[in-house]
Amino acid sequence: xxxxxxxxxEGLASALRIGLVREGYAVDAATTRREAIDKLALxxxxxVLLDLNLPxxxxxxxxxxxxxxxxxxxxxxxxxxxxxxxxGSLPDRVRGLDVGADDYLxxxxxxxxxxxxxRALLRRDVRGSTSILRVGDLTLDASxxxxxxxxxxxxxxxxxxxxxxxxxxxxGHVVSSExxxxxxxxxxxxxxxxxxxxTVGTLRRKLTTGEEPQVLETVIGRGYRLREEALA
Numbered sequence: 001x002x003x004x005x006x007x008x009x010e011g012l013a014s015a016l017r018i019g020l021v022r023e024g025y026a027v028d029a030a031t032t033r034r035e036a037i038d039k040l041a042l043x044x045x046x047x048v049l050l051d052l053n054l055p056x057x058x059x060x061x062x063x064x065x066x067x068x069x070x071x072x073x074x075x076x077x078x079x080x081x082x083x084x085x086x087x088g089s090l091p092d093r094v095r096g097l098d099v100g101a102d103d104y105l106x107x108x109x110x111x112x113x114x115x116x117x118x119r120a121l122l123r124r125d126v127r128g129s130t131s132i133l134r135v136g137d138l139t140l141d142a143s144x145x146x147x148x149x150x151x152x153x154x155x156x157x158x159x160x161x162x163x164x165x166x167x168x169x170x171x172g173h174v175v176s177s178e179x180x181x182x183x184x185x186x187x188x189x190x191x192x193x194x195x196x197x198x199t200v201g202t203l204r205r206k207l208t209t210g211e212e213p214q215v216l217e218t219v220i221g222r223g224y225r226l227r228e229e230a231l232a
Contacts, residue, residue, distance in 0.1 A: 001122070001142070001162065002043065002183055005029040006036040006059065007051045007084065016049070019111045024145060024158035025118075026186040033057035037071060043182065044074035047121060049114075052085040052096070059083065060099050067100030080121045084109070119144075133168040135228060138207075138215075140168055149207060159184060160203040163196075167216070167226040176223035200224055 003025050007013040013029045020027045028043065030036035033054045040048070048066070052059035063081050065071035073079060081101045085092070088106035096104045103117050122142055133140045137150045140161075147154040147164060156164065162184035167175060177196040181189050189195065204216040215227050 001046050001165070002026040002186070003028070003047050003049060003118075004036065004039055004043070004045045005049045006033075006054070006062065007031065007049070008054050009051075016111075016114075020115070020118075021186075023115050024161065026162070026184055028187045031055075033062060036062060039187075040066070040071060040073040040079075042074075043187075045079055047080045047082060047118060050081055050083050050085075050101070052083065052087055052092070059085070060095060063096065063101055064099040082114075082117060082121060084114075133165065135168050135171045135226060136215075138164075138168060140165055149212075152209075154206055156203065156206060157199075159195075159199050160206065163199055163203055164207075167224065171226050171228045174219045174223045174225045179223070 001024070003020060005013050005016050005020075005027060007016065007029065008031050010031055013031060017027045017029050028039055028045075030039050031054075033056045036054075039045075048062075050059045050062060062071065063083070066073065066079055066081065081103075083096045083101045083104045084107060085096075085104075086107040093104050093106075102121055105114060105117055133142070138148070140147045142165060145161060147156055147161060154164075163180055166180060166183050180196050180200075185195070200216065200218070204214065207216055208214050217225050217227055219225055
């Protein structure tokens, strides 16, 4: 799950990023409207955490642009928007929701409340689906960070969980290492490391035990695929 924090207070942006990374999210940050637009044009974010008061523009304009499609982004108009701002008046809250925000949280706030709001947004998937994915006997609950194969709960690291979620969203399709880096890691990830290969390797071992068939295969030169036919 990849998030973009748009917040001009660098100290707050850094603190939020640290807290959310610990919760298992991949997090990027922008401190200006221009920087935010550049990042949004390149990366498919699941949720944007948006401050309203930016040094070179308004968060209202960013939200309206995302909803109208006038700000191009790989996420399209489906990106979820959570406004984080000190502007807590009723007119501001109403305007924020009217221009396209999915939720509105007034500063100061506690990190547990923010993460609860994020989980609620993920349960209310904008495409009409739920946060629970099922492929064969694999079940993944994104909002509760739980994964199972049959009755067996999988003890996954945060990155393993993120990789499995992305593969389960694309069952039967070959997913490249570059795609996984983009959707599971953040912009600070080194594309030349072996982190994806290592994470996929440990995830593969956790998915299959005993006589179970391998469900996660490497397609040489292309990437990785979750084999639907191998899942009971």
